[in-house]
Amino acid sequence: MSSNNSTRETRMSRNADHQSGPQRPHHGWRLFRRILFIIVAIGVFAIVAGAGLFFFYAQSAPKITQSALSSDASTRVYDANNNVISRLGAQNRTYVKSKNIPDTLKAAVVSTEDRRFYQNNGVDPIRILGAAFANVSGSSLGMQGGSTLTQQLVKLSVFSTAASDRTLKRKAQEAWLALQVDHKYSKDQILEYYINKVYMGNGVYGMQTAAQYYYGTSLKNLSLPQLALLAGMPQSPTNYDPTTYPATAKKRRDLVLNAMAKNKVITSAQAQEAEAVSIKNGLSSIHQTTASTSAKTTKVIDAYLKQVYSELKAKGYNTTTGGLKVYTNLNMDAQQKLYNIANTSAYIAYPSDKFQIGSTIVNPNNGKVVAMIGGRKTGNVTFGLNRAVQTGRSSASTAKPLMDYGPAIEYLNYPTYEPVKDTPFTYPGTDKKLYDWDKQYQGTITMRKALYESRNIPAIRTLQNVGISKATTFLKGLGMTFDKTLTLQNGIGLYISTEQEAAAYAAFANGGTYYKPYLVSKVVTQDGKAHNYSATGKRAMSAATAFMLTDMMKDVMTNNNGSGRSAAISGLYQAGKTGTDSYPDDYADKVPDGATMDSWFTGYTKSYAVSVWTGYDKQFEPGHYVSEADTKIAQEIYKYEMSYLAQNAPNTDWTKPSTVTETTQNNNKEYYITGHAGTVADTTSTSQYGSTNTTSSSAYSSNSQVTTSSSSSRVSSSTTESSSSKESSSTEQTPGGDGNDDNTNSSSTTTSSASSTTQTTDNNKDNS
Template sequence: MLFVIVAIGVLGILAGAGLFFFYAQSAPKITQSALSSDTSTRVYDANGKVISRLGAQNRNYVQNSNIPTTLKQAVVSTEDRRFYKNNGVDPIRILGAAFANVSGSSLGMQGGSTLTQQLVKLSVFSTAAADRTLKRKAQEAWLALKVDHNYSKDQILEYYINKVYMGNGVYGMQTAAEYYYGKDLKDLELPQLALLAGMPQAPNDYDPTTYPQYAEKRRNLVLDAMAKNNAITSAQAAQAKVTNIKTGLVKTHHSTTTDAKTTKVIDAYLKQVYAELKAKGYNTTTGGLKVYTNLDMGAQKKLYSIVNSGNYVNFPSSKFQVGSTIVNPNNGQVVAMIGGRKTGNVTFGLNRAVQTDRSSASTAKPLMDYGPAIEHLYYPTYEPVKDTAFTYPGTDKSLYDWDKQYQGTITMRKALYESRNIPAVRTLQNVGISKATKFLEGLGMTFDKTLTLQNGIGLYISSEQEAAAYAAFANGGTYYKPYLVSKVVTQDGKKHNYASTGKRAMSAATAFMLTDMMKDVITNESGSGRSAAISGLYQAGKTGTDSYPDDYADKVPDGATMDSWFTGYTKNYAVSVWTGYDKQFQTGHYVSESQTTIAQEIYKYEMSYLAGKSTNTDWTAPSTVTRTTQNGKTEYYVTGHPGTVTDTTATSQYGSTNNTNSSAYSSNNQATTSSSTSKTESSTTESSTSKESSSTEQKPSGNGNDDDNNTQTSSTNNADDNKN
């Protein structure tokens, strides 16, 4: 029996050794260049040009001769007490770490990897959790043995001290000494060197400026380790512990980015890139990543110039803000993004392009009202809709148009390009909240709670989401989730490609008919988006303005709004622009009636630039759409569903009394049936939430975000007076 056990043990050892050498054969090569290089994340634009090297600018390499002995002792005592005795791999350390993990006695000081193994990992391997495999650990150990054989202990320490991430975009302990203390390593005292030695394990958590209490505990653990390792005496450790953790810290820091001017231009885009990388599980601080993005630097610079230079638009003040996103309709690539204007030297500031706490106002109408009506009820572009007095079901709250007038029965086309509220909400009521919500889901928007009729004139979504949704109108009905990162190359050379898979969100007929109606928003003499017109360009779009609540309306001038939007597109680009103030209820922070066109002007100048680098082609009607003439105008209907032609001339200025059922004007019998069903469902929903229903636009409970990264506020906005 003993013989069998011994034999099995020997076979296990031989098998393990065989597997180790099998894995070792495929280990990547490790060079002096890899060991000495920084591990910052490099970000490239769509043309393959480096636009950001996080932490690279201030990485000042320090030679071994200028590294204080005290720092070397602190690093070794903290990371690898047997560093000078092992050969790069330490079996005793591995067993000790395993026991410490089980017993809980390690205090986070000594893991299973030697300092040399950590250097190898930082130099040639991906740091992603998914890559921590047995094969990778075997290769890491093999390379550590080779590094220990080829380089001296002082060289290995030099490489490690210059490579580790130290928080705030800083790489290397020399750079950290300059960043945190404004001094060279050789000029620091024991307490400061001990802090730096302990930071690499969790640099953000041990930042002495942000988390002094954690930094102090970590520093003291390093001092205890140094005393235990006989690098300093217990008395020296005790004296150093008395030093305040903030002693010597500077208040201003050097920049840690490659080009401050360029970084300012791409700040919002870059912030969103890092958010995408984090969501995918990448470590952007120690990963040594090469990140390839969809950024069109020319379009980005142009957008930045439009909102910051003063050469294009007359902004009322420096506090007037902008959030904008540009998407390629044919693949979902985000090619440019602006998160604000006049932001100063703030890095990774508020990105208003992805905020979801402001109402999209009437830009919601094609998304929630008219799009679903064409898709599910087969409304033609000339569908008769009623602009008459309307009260939300189950309430005494009335809804008004921007001019407080009624036009009676008009066409859906006219209701859209003049941005009439009542016909939009009536249309949504006929479609039903359920079908409308499903339509929105197809365009990448989900909400925590049931939407209401009020959301038909205002959704809480971002410019990124809206640009991607309108892009589906532009390309014939296919939705692509917007994305910024196209490829990531990890430190071990592995390539990871990313793309958005298109999903059919609506019929080609719906997309074409919406586009044809939204052309009139820009070109019709009564259209709400005439300031976005670009001569000769085939384009479509929608305006949106969000008025103040009734209880605040008397504090701002007539026609003043909280938010103003314009989202427009060609076959090549979709551009969404939000404008307004961060603190819209602060005195003077309103968008005046004349200033509501600023969003359109930003769009116009940016789209003019984009049009100059792309083909200008018009949309062609799909075979599922039939062209007709109604009242001397070209109109369209879904083939097989021509509807009933009705005289849509306004009967009176104020129309008829409230009538929530417009089925008499439905396109066809099938649509009438669908409309009645939807109406019942909608009415039930509204009556159950009648306490929330009012003429004031209600904020949805969800944030409309694909990944729920944004937080909603609890304020409510009034969309009664949306004239856009």
């Protein structure tokens, strides 16, 4: 026991000695202090670096002026001569001074956009942290953002609103300028600028103009719920439009009222009373605007402007709040001429006001769209249906140079005098016969004659030899891609727009280079930064192919049997192709003989390519057919417009490239690719065939003496798509569109199975 006590005493003594001596820091505490020091150091470094980066960006911030703060944020559009042709938004703004802005509206805007507006210096760190928390927690209900009202004003006044410009640099410069604005201007001035600048939907800028537009009166006459609605609209003016989306507009208005009550500028009872008022209370059925761009000018350029805004949207620009300067390729004189041809009786006797057109004019040397019209007799509409870019109607025989004869020259080395067969034809795998408009056959004829007379059967036989794969590749080089595999039927009808077709034919005009068509050449954002746009040319075909096609298409207008003689312009070097799209068999007996659904003409010089579609929007309604006489209207539109364009453009002929050899065949000047002359067959007689189906015979069956090298090239190029008889299987094309398709900028086409019994272009007729 004595031993145990001694041991216990010894331990107690040691503990007493340990506790009474100096305390040594615990190892964990030292580690914690070290980590804390590192964190603080990193934090200090981050703050210093952030401040340095902030001031670095701030030095390059653009200057902000009173003019920029007070001006509208409209998008200005210029033609090719730098003349303003449209000011989206500027025409719809009435400026209101601070003294005439109701205090209730000011309170609503502050409560909604920046509750500490009168306390902050243009930037609110508390607001930024609150916005971050609200966004993470999802508790903001759309009422809390990181930018102060002053920062929003700066953004609307100086910077682009494009998503690509939402960078750290822009945010730093925005904050720096907001501090300057807050220092230089009073809170009332800042609020005045903001209320007059914000976009309020429907092309309206500023809340005073919005009061006139939506309620038919000024701000001072509006009630609390009406002012609350206007205060909440800038966040999403389209979605909060009370005339179009009353439910979402009411929800937003009530949120503003709740924010005002929370900010103690109205009572809860006042908020509840205002919330009970119908969102439609006091709305005007007649919207008042003041236009600086005349209605007449707007109608003339409507389709072109619509496509301009489509291009801008595709590039990421906001045309409603961007404050952009948009420079286009529009030739206003050419546009006005095209509009006059379409809408006055001075040029063409149209069958009715419902008869429609769509047309696009392209510069072949750079892809610039210089004019475009999307309809006629449209009334006072803004951005109506643009038929120039719709793809729901068959291009009929204007597809032949693109899908049939162009690829045949490019890949199979066809000469212009290539023998082709115009003999009875049935689509492989079906019992569907293909006919020409006259239900006649001409036997063996030259490719040139088949083209300028627009014979269908030789075109499809040529496509068989080319093969769908090669033809599709050729089309892709001309900017055309399709959602579904093309078929033989598409050789006499592609579902493309006049814009696409004008750009494709432009490649024939310039010697084989494709330029993607474009309308916008330059965009200058609010910060003064210029963005230039152009098309890069890509080789789509050989110079030989372009020249030989052009030479054959000259005959469309100049040959006595050419299908496009109504488009001929004396003395002008030009080429082109007609297209008429007949009704399907099950509807043909409901329209007069010779009536068609659509009529096209696409032609070109070395300076311009013009594509024209004509027809009715609802082609299956009674009387909505293009009569045989009216199929000439597309050619006449082209003729009048091209005659005008040619007055100020060089009139020069195309020069034969060195890769092409000239020859004389059957007393006619013809051409072939050097080294691929082929053999000429007798095409002087016109044969008439009965109902015997000869589809098993090759398009070349009478041309057995073709040179070995040329024949070998052709066979190898078509083995993928063709059988040994050079006739591939195909499916049929269903009728395209119901006349209501506004599928702009689409190149897709729809195919159906081979069992389909109706089709659009079997009876394509290009009248002589």
